[in-house]
Amino acid sequence: MLIVRCLKSMFKKEETNTNFKEAETIIGPSVKVEGDFAGQGNLIIDGVVKGSVSTDGNLKVGEQAKITASVKADNAFVSGEIKGNMIIKGDLELTNTAKVWGDIEAKSICVARGAVLNGKFTMTGTKGDEETKETKQPEEVKIIEEDAEKIS
Amino acid sequence: MHIYIYDYFLNQKKYDKIVAKIETRITDLGLQGKNCHVGPLKSLKSIVTEELKNNPTTIIAIGDNKTLNEVVNAAKDSNIIIGIIPIGNNNSIADTLGITDEDQACNVLSARLIERIDIGVINNNYFIANAKIATQGTVMEINGKYTIEPTGDGEVEIINLNTSTQNSKINPNDGLFEIFINVNQKKLMSSTNEQSFIQTNRVIINNLKHNQFLIDNAVEIPTPVEIGVIKNKLSVIVGKERGF
Numbered sequence: 024m025l026i027v028r029c030l031k032s033m034f035k036k037e038e039t040n041t042n043f044k045e046a047e048t049i050i051g052p053s054v055k056v057e058g059d060f061a062g063q064g065n066l067i068i069d070g071v072v073k074g075s076v077s078t079d080g081n082l083k084v085g086e087q088a089k090i091t092a093s094v095k096a097d098n099a100f101v102s103g104e105i106k107g108n109m110i111i112k113g114d115l116e117l118t119n120t121a122k123v124w125g126d127i128e129a130k131s132i133c134v135a136r137g138a139v140l141n142g143k144f145t146m147t148g149t150k151g152d153e154e155t156k157e158t159k160q161p162e163e164v165k166i167i168e169e170d171a172e173k174i175s
Numbered sequence: 176m177h178i179y180i181y182d183y184f185l186n187q188k189k190y191d192k193i194v195a196k197i198e199t200r201i202t203d204l205g206l207q208g209k210n211c212h213v214g215p216l217k218s219l220k221s222i223v224t225e226e227l228k229n230n231p232t233t234i235i236a237i238g239d240n241k242t243l244n245e246v247v248n249a250a251k252d253s254n255i256i257i258g259i260i261p262i263g264n265n266n267s268i269a270d271t272l273g274i275t276d277e278d279q280a281c282n283v284l285s286a287r288l289i290e291r292i293d294i295g296v297i298n299n300n301y302f303i304a305n306a307k308i309a310t311q312g313t314v315m316e317i318n319g320k321y322t323i324e325p326t327g328d329g330e331v332e333i334i335n336l337n338t339s340t341q342n343s344k345i346n347p348n349d350g351l352f353e354i355f356i357n358v359n360q361k362k363l364m365s366s367t368n369e370q371s372f373i374q375t376n377r378v379i380i381n382n383l384k385h386n387q388f389l390i391d392n393a394v395e396i397p398t399p400v401e402i403g404v405i406k407n408k409l410s411v412i413v414g415k416e417r418g419f
Contacts, residue, residue: 051371053329053358058321070371074321 047080052087066096068103075107086120099129108142177208177284178231180222180246182238185262186212193262193277197237200281208233223249233258233412235284239265240304241393247294247301247409258284258412265392267338268304273414283414290417291407292347295335295390298400302390303409306333306402310358312384317354317375327369329358333378333402337418347419350406351376378402 047064050056054070062078069085075093076082082096088103098113101121109115111129119137126143134140179201185194201207208231211222223234223246235258236246243259250257260280261269274280295302310325317323325331332355337345345353356371380388381399388396 047374049370049372051356051358051369053325053327053360053369054356054371055324055326056321057324060321069369070326 048078050088052085060092084121093125176229176231177206178223178226178234179208179210179260180219180234180236180238180242181210181212182219182236182242182262183213183215185238186214190262194237197260197277197281200278201284204281204285206281206284208235219245220249227253227255232256233284235260237262239263239393240268240391241265243268244301244303244391244393247303251301254410256289256410256412260284267392268336271304271336271338271418272411273417275414275416279414284412286415288413288415289410290413292409292411292419293335293350293352293404293406294408295333295352296403296405297333297388297390297396300390300394300396301409302335302394304334304336304338304391306388306390306396306400307331307392308380308382308388308398309384309386310356311382312386313380313382315354316379317373318377319379323354323356323371323373325356325358325371327358327360329356329369331356331380335404345419348407350404352402352404354378376404 048062048066050068050070050072052069056070056072058074060072060074060076063080064078065080066078067083067085068076068088068090070088072090072092076090077095080097082094082099084090084099084101084103084105086102090103090105091107093107094105094109096111099109099111100116101123102118103120104122106124108125109123109127114131115127115129116133117123117135117138117140119135122139124141128145128147130146130148132144181194198210209226211226213219213222227250233256234246234250236242237260239261246257259269259272259274260277261274262277274283295306297306308331310327310329310331313325313331315323334345334353334355336347351374354373354375358369360367360369379399379401386398388398388400390396
């Protein structure tokens with residue numbers, strides 16, 4: 024049974040890495056990028072980035088990475104530091120070495136024990152979220168109208 | 176008609192046998208054309224410019240990477256088909272095009288398999304394979320949007336046609352070139368090779384230490400440079416075992 028579990032976990036690891044094997048852009052640890060970095064396809068960052076980062080594909084932020092930028096990506100796997108807001112269309116995974124200072128929007132999130140997250144997290148694309156927003160707004164308006172009647 | 180351009184270094188006596196062998200083989204295959212030898216009073220550029228007026232079908236560079244680069248640059252205003260017969264040590268481009276030696280090159284010319292590939296442009300000079308510069312003091316501005324600065328000692332390589340066995344996914348027909356930054360980080364007991372890889376079609380590169388670019392392992396270009404790419408510009412005769 025143990026062998027089977029090990030084999031399963033090995034194959035799982037391969038699956039998670041396959042997206043990044045086909046990375047079209049790699050910013051290594053010994054490279055500093057400044058400006059609006061827009062990529063198409065998968066992106067791996069291990070270096071220093073200042074400005075903004077956006078990609079249509081997946082983003083992997085390595086342990087040595089230091090990003091001071093707003094980040095947009097399809098899915099993201101973060102092990103390094105990010106100072107800036109993040110908008111992720113799909114899934115966001117923060118590993119135990121991840122440090123994020125900024126607001127995050129994502130469809131789903133997975134935070135490992137030890138990760139640092141300082142900011143507001145908004146879960147996008149959920150039906151309940153939209154309904155609560157729609158119902159809350161008219162109530163607030165009613166209260167204001169009642170108050171206005173009392174004052175008059 | 177074929178124009179065969181023999182580079183200047185082939186005038187050395189040690190190449191006499193190889194040149195004679197090539198000429199015989201070309202005649203045997205029925206590919207004979209005009210033989211032009213570069214000499215002290217006749218530059219490669221002037222030969223190509225002169226011969227292009229006669230509307231030849233193919234220009235064949237006989238020599239190494241430098242010869243091929245000079246032929247491509249001399250013929251950049253025309254769309255002529257270019258072939259190569261490699262002689263000497265610096266022939267990485269011919270190897271990538273599937274041409275390993277002079278014997279096989281003659282057979283490749285006979286088979287006449289033509290491939291169109293992108294060509295890199297660096298300050299109005301063409302390069303076929305790559306352009307290299309040291310990382311020290313090098314700053315790259317990509318598409319006018321962001322800058323990249325390597326923080327260690329190593330090499331920046333702009334690759335159009337991949338002549339090494341690594342990075343097999345580099346495509347010379349995609350209208351893009353690849354920037355490959357290789358930095359060697361020395362630590363107390365060991366050293367690590369850190370790599371970065373970016374695809375683009377335009378970059379401006381300056382080197383604050385006035386290092387020069389080396390294009391196609393042959394020609395030096397001073398910085399700053401603007402590098403672009405022209406899609407499918409070069410028609411070249413290739414072998415079946417080409418690396419793309």
